[in-house]
Amino acid sequence: xxxxxxxxxxxxxxxxxxxxxxxxxxxxxxxxxxxxxxxxxxxxxxxxxxxxxxxxxxxxxxxxxxxxxxxxxxxxxxxxxxxxxxxxxxxxxxxxxxxxxxxxxxxxxxxxxxxxxxxxxxxxxxxxxxxxxxxxxxxxxxxxxxxxxxxxxxxxxxxxxxxxxxxxxxxxxxxxxxxxxxxxxxxxxxxxxxxxxxxxxxxxxxxxxxxxxxxxxxxxxxxxxxxxxxxxxxxxxxxxxxxxxxxxxxxxxxxxxxxxxxxxxxxxxxxxxxxxxxxxxxxxxxxxxxxxxxxxxxxxxxxxxxxxxxxxxxxxxxxxxxxxxxxxxxxxxxxxxxxxxxxxxxxxxxxxxxxxxxxxxxxxxxxxxxxxxxxxxxxxxxxxxxxxxxxxxxxxxxxxxxxxxxxxxxxxxxxxxxxxxxxxxxxxxxxxxxxxxxxxxxxxxxxxxxxxxxxxxxxxxxxxxxxxxxxxxxxxxxxxxxxxxxxxxxxxxxxxxxxxxxxxxxxxxxxxxxxxxxxxxxxxxxxxxxxxxxxxxxxxxxxxxxxxxxxxxxxxxxxxxxxxxxxxxxxxxxx
Amino acid sequence: xxxxxxxxxxxxxxxxxxxxxxxxxxxxxxxxxxxxxxxxxxxxxxxxxxxxxxxxxxxxxxxxxxxxxxxxxxxx
Numbered sequence: 001x002x003x004x005x006x007x008x009x010x011x012x013x014x015x016x017x018x019x020x021x022x023x024x025x026x027x028x029x030x031x032x033x034x035x036x037x038x039x040x041x042x043x044x045x046x047x048x049x050x051x052x053x054x055x056x057x058x059x060x061x062x063x064x065x066x067x068x069x070x071x072x073x074x075x076x077x078x079x080x081x082x083x084x085x086x087x088x089x090x091x092x093x094x095x096x097x098x099x100x101x102x103x104x105x106x107x108x109x110x111x112x113x114x115x116x117x118x119x120x121x122x123x124x125x126x127x128x129x130x131x132x133x134x135x136x137x138x139x140x141x142x143x144x145x146x147x148x149x150x151x152x153x154x155x156x157x158x159x160x161x162x163x164x165x166x167x168x169x170x171x172x173x174x175x176x177x178x179x180x181x182x183x184x185x186x187x188x189x190x191x192x193x194x195x196x197x198x199x200x201x202x203x204x205x206x207x208x209x210x211x212x213x214x215x216x217x218x219x220x221x222x223x224x225x226x227x228x229x230x231x232x233x234x235x236x237x238x239x240x241x242x243x244x245x246x247x248x249x250x251x252x253x254x255x256x257x258x259x260x261x262x263x264x265x266x267x268x269x270x271x272x273x274x275x276x277x278x279x280x281x282x283x284x285x286x287x288x289x290x291x292x293x294x295x296x297x298x299x300x301x302x303x304x305x306x307x308x309x310x311x312x313x314x315x316x317x318x319x320x321x322x323x324x325x326x327x328x329x330x331x332x333x334x335x336x337x338x339x340x341x342x343x344x345x346x347x348x349x350x351x352x353x354x355x356x357x358x359x360x361x362x363x364x365x366x367x368x369x370x371x372x373x374x375x376x377x378x379x380x381x382x383x384x385x386x387x388x389x390x391x392x393x394x395x396x397x398x399x400x401x402x403x404x405x406x407x408x409x410x411x412x413x414x415x416x417x418x419x420x421x422x423x424x425x426x427x428x429x430x431x432x433x434x435x436x437x438x439x440x441x442x443x444x445x446x447x448x449x450x451x452x453x454x455x456x457x458x459x460x461x462x463x464x465x466x467x468x469x470x471x472x473x474x475x476x477x478x479x480x481x482x483x484x485x486x487x488x489x490x491x492x493x494x495x496x497x498x499x500x501x502x503x504x505x506x507x508x509x510x511x512x513x514x515x516x517x518x519x520x521x522x523x524x525x526x527x528x529x530x531x532x533x534x535x536x537x538x539x540x541x542x543x544x545x546x547x548x549x550x551x552x553x554x555x556x557x558x559x560x561x562x563x564x565x566x567x568x569x570x571x572x573x574x575x
Numbered sequence: 576x577x578x579x580x581x582x583x584x585x586x587x588x589x590x591x592x593x594x595x596x597x598x599x600x601x602x603x604x605x606x607x608x609x610x611x612x613x614x615x616x617x618x619x620x621x622x623x624x625x626x627x628x629x630x631x632x633x634x635x636x637x638x639x640x641x642x643x644x645x646x647x648x649x650x651x
Contacts, residue, residue: 015588019634024637030645031645
């Protein structure tokens with residue numbers, strides 16, 4: 001009889017524990033989070049060189065990134081890879097090559113280290129930022145590697161953070177926002193030499209050696225690094241917080257946040273790039289592991305205290321929050337990438353359960369339609385009437401906005417790009433969708449070494465030239481597509497606009513009330529047409545250091561339009 | 576003798592907590608097992624297991640329905 005009662009008690013305990021750790025617990029905590037009022041920030045924002053950004057939450061409407069005057073802000077930018085800890089040289093006899101480009105900021109003061117074919121990308125230097133500003137970019141997503149930030153457990157590399165701060169300084173001086181991106185691809189360069197070739201390891205980046213647990217699984221990419229069993233095992237171990245490595249990651253993000261907490265030029269933090277589920281399947285991966293992990297990072301950095309108090313150091317269930325690590329940064333944005341399977345399907349692979357009461361959340365979309373979607377992985381070409389996605393380019397964006405709204409977050413294209421061969425198809429369509437859905441972008445990538453199929457905004461440099469320059473010329477098609485006329489800020493979050501990169505023509509329609517903050521339209525040097533404003537607004541114009549025009553349109557009450565006439569485009573190509 | 580469906584109901588019920596799609600099968604198994612145990616006049620055991628599986632499945636299904644409903648309501 002006693003055995004029977006013990007068995008029943010154990011069964012009850014298992015059911016209750018499993019319910020608390022899985023969907024029933026996750027749903028209850030998420031609903032509580034949804035009902036929790038956002039934290040009120042009592043202290044005034046430190047005066048910043050750039051306006052502080054936040055996420056505006058219109059009643060019943062779509063949240064959007066806004067500036068300190070409440071205007072919707074569109075961020076256009078690129079992603080330079082110069083601070084990523086790539087495995088250099090491809091030399092199997094060197095088990096742990098040091099970072100190829102110097103980390104010391106002094107190596108970049110008024111000069112730039114030589115580029116090298118041993119690396120996938122050139123070093124990131126001050127003139128790169130000037131080049132971005134000249135294209136009209138007002139933001140950059142700056143990828144970092146955890147392996148350089150915390151090379152030994154518990155010891156953060158201050159010099160590497162100084163290097164990040166140096167790039168932030170350059171950006172601030174040019175009016176460019178920086179999204180600090182905790183980057184990774186295929187988990188880590190310490191995953192083990194893939195049996196199918198050392199060269200593949202070049203693009204494995206992220207975790208330090210001490211946080212990489214492959215449990216003896218073979219490193220073999222099978223043609224796609226995300227299929228490597230060692231990568232899947234290491235990713236799983238991260239999500240399960242094996243040996244407290246997730247706690248260390250959270251501490252690393254908090255360390256960065258502490259450094260930049262008073263800096264308005266840092267737009268925010270991209271918490272984890274392209275999360276790979278490991279052996280876990282969606283939607284459980286996103287709802288029970290990934291987004292609860294995001295909640296814990298946000299709890300640690302902002303101190304909002306969502307979720308339940310839990311242990312740390314090993315698997316934390318979905319209901320868990322995290323302790324306040326004392327940074328109390330409640331002014332920056334958190335960019336939350338969706339899972340990698342979502343990227344492959346252009347379809348939400350989770351329930352979109354609310355993650356945090358912290359209001360400044362942004363879903364980081366990576367629309368690689370026809371680049372990495374199922375059709376492309378099956379070998380179909382983008383121009384061969386691909387069978388997927390069924391909703392075309394729009395599918396990822398329309399559903400992304402729904403995901404963002406469910407999570408009470410704004411949406412931003414945190415990464416997109418394509419082989420230059422497909423610019424007229426893929427790049428054109430992606431940019432059109434971004435206009436239609438009022439979202440900014442970060443383009444992968446700024447510069448890349450390699451052949452004609454490298455993905456940079458610039459042509460790759462020729463490796464025979466020594467010292468090797470950081471790039472060739474601006475790719476003409478990319479310059480004309482990415483240097484766009486666009487509204488940088490507007491008091492009307494429902495405005496519509498369109499830029500035709502073939503003719504240089506632009507049109508914008510918006511509504512305004514008297515006294516509303518001005519709509520700012522950027523016209524790059526490549527666009528030479530005449531600017532005109534009609535309707536209830538007045539217009540003034542100035543020129544920036546890069547030769548672009550800044551059009552300031554002040555509403556006087558009612559509808560207004562801004563147009564730029566069609567005119568021959570003037571690509572710069574090579575300066 | 577223990578009704579085999581009661582163990583099946585418990586396993587499926589536990590599975591339906593992380594994977595809600597198992598819930599209908601767990602509910603069907605659990606309800607059938609409970610009916611059979613009740614009708615056996617004490618010859619079949621496993622009622623607690625079947626009930627636990629049934630409750631777990633109902634919890635899993637409720638979470639799935641609530642989560643899905645939230646998605647449709649909050650995202651539109």
